[in-house]
Amino acid sequence: MEHLKVSTAQRIVLESVTRLGSENITLERSLGRVLSENIHACRDLPPYDVSAMDGFAVRSSDLASSPVTLSIIEDIRAGDMPKQTVLPGQCSRIMTGAPVPAGADAVVPVEETQAVSTGTLSPNSLPRTGERDEVSLSESMFDAVQINHTVQSGNHVRPRGENMKLGELVLSSGTEITPGVIGVLATTKKSEMQVYRRPSVAILSTGDELEAMNAPVDPNKIPESNAYALMAQVQMLGIEPVLLGIARDDPVELEQYLLRGLDYDVLLVSGGTSVGVHDYVRPTIEKLNVTMKFWRVAMKPGHPLAFGVLKRSAQDALPPLLNPDETTSHLTKPSQNDSKVAGYLPLAGEGANDSLRELHVNAGTASDAFVFGLPGNPVSSMVCFEEFVAPALRAMMGHARLFRRTVTARLAHPVKIRPGRTEFIRVQLTQDETGYLASSTGTQSSGVLLLMARADGLLVMPAEGPALAAGEQVTVQLLDGMVFQDSAGFKE
Ligand code: AMP
Ligand code: MG
Secondary structure (H helix, E strand, O other), X not given: OXXXXXXXXXXXXXXXXXXXXXXXEEHHHOOOOXXXXXXXXXXXXXXXXXXXXXXXXXXXXXXXXOOEEEEEEEEEOOOOOOOOOOXXXXXXXXXXXXXXXXXXXXXXXXXXXXXXOOOOOOHHHOOOHHHOOHHHHHOOOOOEEEEOOOOOOOOOEEXXXXXXXXXXXXXXXXXXXXXXXXXXXXXXXXXXXXXEOOOOEEEEEEOOOEEOOOOOOOOOOEEOOHHHHXXXXXXXXXXXXXXXXXXXXXXXXXXXXXXXXXXXXXXXXXXXXXXXXXXOHHHHHHHOOOEEEEOOEOEEOOOOOEEEEEOOOHHHOOOOOOOHHHOOOOOOOOOOOOXXXXXXXXXXXXXXXXXXXXXXXXXXXXXXXXXXXXXOOHHHHHHHHHHHHHHHHHHHOOOOOOEEOEEEEEEOXXXXXXXXXXXXXXEEEEEEOOEEEEEEOOOOOOOOHHHHHOOOEEEEEOOOOOOEOOOOEEEEEEOOOOOEEOOOOOOO
């Protein structure tokens, strides 16, 4: 099989995955999810014309020739309903959010008025009401107000239904639930709503050389880190993954782990996907009826990367066992006395079936399972997650924006390329008045995880070059934050 371009491989992944079904969720737990129902307004908001300012509700026609002195007939606070109609020559003192009384069609802010008493106090000796505090204002010590300018009808009035009108479509299915959207949902009295389900994700590491977190330090082994970095990448998307442990480079053991992993919507396997004699992942996955869509992508870091689909029928679905929102963490604890398998979940037949079924939070649907065979090199595995897995998981959750946000930056130093592969260079970004400046975090070896850890973004170098000089413009995918965009945003 030829090496696919990154964009071609991304397209194959996104054409294969489908949005998952819906579930009900409470408003308090809905942040970051995607609505799978339309939300309509259940009332007009505001329910009547309200004042946008503390001031005086007036008839704008009264102010046609200013200055004018209007007598104050009523105090209206937010939550009050006006009792009196404002007649010519009159006004009502009104607070922000209070209903505009009948007869009035505009509000003059208190700062633009002068308090007047028609009693013994002379108007000129009175302070501007705007300079007085609200307490004295509401004490109604003045029974009239002088206004020196004209106002338009509707001045500082929020008309009924300005926010939303009864029955209006306010949020459509597919909307991502942000804090602002949560506010709108609360306004529409939606304490629960339908959202797209999150995929269940399992993570499996492979390799005889790997040392589990709970194993004693062995100088001849490599500490297992991919599962944890991948776990965090999955968590950043709002999904709590399950760590299946470490499978040795043994086809029989690997098959058992893979079988278990295929119960999830998405299985991430790191290591063992190459063509070495001990790289059993691809043949074993294929033996389990997973159709491999590709296993070679022309990218650096990243090679080799495999992607496969397991078609599932409704009969294969397990009944749902847990509501994911009631589960705080699905991460399994390292098993204490498991020296044979350096994983965290004992294998089937070792008393683990129940815990496995409990962990299987999203079973019960017949959606297909997707397997990503990620490279074992820690940086490559993370970069492949960003380019392929993250967009797939977001698509399954119903998001429209699947890709990390890109920014344009200037290169701090020249960059060579090796033609034929799209290169993702780990960079730090600084900002000055002319924009972002991108500088490499150091060696671009795909084994040096620390330099990935220090990166703000991935500078995307098109496969066919040319090499770039310092100061040239480049595209950088941002690695932090939760802002995503419609398209990949880089040229290959
Ligand atoms: P592989 O793709 O299995 O040939 O692995 C490539 C490199 O990545 C080897 O040096 C492995 O030791 C390393 N590696 C594989 N899996 C992991 C892992 N889970 N954590 C840390 N390093 C790993
Ligand atoms: Mg390996």
